[in-house]
Amino acid sequence: xxxxxxxxxxxxxxxxxxxxxxxxxxxxxxxxxxxxxxxxxxxxxxxxxxxxxxxxxxxxxxxxxxxxxxxxxxxxxxxxxxxxxxxxxxxxxxxxxxxxxxxxxxxxxxxxxxxxxxxxxxxxxxxxxxxxxxxxxxxxxxxxxxxxxxxxxxxxxxxxxxxxxxxxxxxxxxxxxxxxxxxxxxxxxxxxxxxxxxxxxxxxxxxxxxxxxxxxxxxxxxxxxxxxxxxxxxxxxxxxxxxxxxxxxxxxxxxxxxxxxxxxxxxxxxxxxxxxxxxxxxxxxxxxxxxxxxxxxxxxxxxxxxxxxxxxxxxxxxxxxxxxxxxxxxxxxxxxxxxxxxxxxxxxxxxxxxxxxxxxxxxxxxxxxxxxxxxxxxxxxx
Numbered sequence: 001x002x003x004x005x006x007x008x009x010x011x012x013x014x015x016x017x018x019x020x021x022x023x024x025x026x027x028x029x030x031x032x033x034x035x036x037x038x039x040x041x042x043x044x045x046x047x048x049x050x051x052x053x054x055x056x057x058x059x060x061x062x063x064x065x066x067x068x069x070x071x072x073x074x075x076x077x078x079x080x081x082x083x084x085x086x087x088x089x090x091x092x093x094x095x096x097x098x099x100x101x102x103x104x105x106x107x108x109x110x111x112x113x114x115x116x117x118x119x120x121x122x123x124x125x126x127x128x129x130x131x132x133x134x135x136x137x138x139x140x141x142x143x144x145x146x147x148x149x150x151x152x153x154x155x156x157x158x159x160x161x162x163x164x165x166x167x168x169x170x171x172x173x174x175x176x177x178x179x180x181x182x183x184x185x186x187x188x189x190x191x192x193x194x195x196x197x198x199x200x201x202x203x204x205x206x207x208x209x210x211x212x213x214x215x216x217x218x219x220x221x222x223x224x225x226x227x228x229x230x231x232x233x234x235x236x237x238x239x240x241x242x243x244x245x246x247x248x249x250x251x252x253x254x255x256x257x258x259x260x261x262x263x264x265x266x267x268x269x270x271x272x273x274x275x276x277x278x279x280x281x282x283x284x285x286x287x288x289x290x291x292x293x294x295x296x297x298x299x300x301x302x303x304x305x306x307x308x309x310x311x312x313x314x315x316x317x318x319x320x321x322x323x324x325x326x327x328x329x330x331x332x333x334x335x336x337x338x339x340x341x342x343x344x345x346x347x348x349x350x351x352x353x354x355x356x357x358x359x360x361x362x363x364x365x366x367x368x369x370x371x372x373x374x375x376x377x378x379x380x381x382x
């Protein structure tokens with residue numbers, strides 16, 4: 001009799017990252033029935049008891065093994081491994097990296113160590129719709145990316161990335177095994193019932209701001225300029241962090257700055273737990289986080305995207321919304337408010353902000369094919 005299969009999730013789980021929580025939920029909705037239980041690596045430096053992330057709170061969990069992807073020390077790694085193997089009680093283990101990224105060299109090295117560690121006890125390692133980018137500091141693949149490719153080949157990992165460019169980059173550094181291409185699973189899941197209608201731009205009563213602690217000093221003029229333009233137009237400003245605590249504290253700081261710049265501005269701060277709902281009734285949004293952007297555009301909200309990294313640019317390419325990227329050329333403009341006013345005016349013109357339905361449909365079909373391939377493998381191994 002084939003032993004049951006359990007799954008170990010690795011991601012920014014259980015600590016207020018709305019995007020990774022949605023990735024986890026998307027995986028379980030599609031593939032959860034293939035497993036008899038689950039564990040997750042969430043916050044903290046050492047394994048300890050913890051409440052499960054919301055997406056798996058009602059799922060059959062033998063144990064929540066808690067650690068970090070960049071934990072400290074061999075002792076902690078051995079302890080985490082023992083806890084995971086004990087929790088599985090003889091079951092086969094799949095190790096799933098949720099939406100991981102290969103880009104900056106330090107992150108690539110960390111991910112390489114994690115994959116090597118996981119391969120020591122997991123029957124199968126799965127890279128679930130992360131992506132690969134050039135190291136922005138070097139404008140070239142991270143030096144350790146070739147070692148990642150060799151390791152993934154050696155352990156016959158199941159690999160899916162969310163862009164054709166990511167797949168090509170992995171092949172360029174030597175990956176020989178198959179790599180599936182799709183989109184971000186949260187985008188796919190939120191569009192499973194079709195494209196949302198674009199809300200008419202006749203009113204401008206509510207603007208959502210979604211910020212990110214990365215490069216905050218460089219993007220601050222854009223965020224404050226956009227929020228001030230919305231407030232001066234009479235719109236309420238809703239700050240919706242999709243990762244806490246850092247993005248929430250940054251939002252609070254920007255709220256205070258806006259109150260000084262536009263006295264009487266109507267503002268509110270939402271929690272990351274309610275992030276997806278925070279975009280649903282907005283007339284416009286300015287987003288910086290990947291999943292904040294996905295929550296916004298899939299709600300039909302006309303969205304300006306702060307393209308601080310390749311992942312936002314690739315997402316806008318998939319959606320046919322590259323014209324709505326706020327690019328680095330805008331960052332240091334002294335007339336940030338006036339520039340924001342012009343962008344909001346254009347954003348609300350009838351028909352100006354629209355999906356490229358054909359392009360997105362083709363990318364979603366790629367994702368469906370990748371999911372079907374994983375379904376077949378899980379079925380064959382059950």
